[in-house]
Amino acid sequence: MKSINITVQHKVGLHARPAALFVQTAQKHEAKITVTSKEKTVNAKSLLGLLGLGVTQGTTIHIEAEGADEEQAVEALKLLVESNFGV
DSSP states (O other): OOOEEEEEEEEETSSOOOOOOOOHHTTTSSEEEEEEEEEEEETTTTTHHHHHHOOOOOOOOEEESSTTHHHHHHHHHHHHHHTTTGO
């Protein structure tokens, strides 16, 4: 199992376009990936789940992956968040 805590700096948080990019990136990996925020955990491959977390700018999220490509999955999502979703 691989995990990381990271702070979302995008001005709209994990909403609309950033959330869609996050889900698309997660779906490229076989590992089971979850995101936790404010004690609520959802499947990182579910757009509705991510939107339901209500992650805003400055919120720290916990990303956890388990499976064959867990390290690559966490690294890809980390890079996406750190790049401010390509903005």
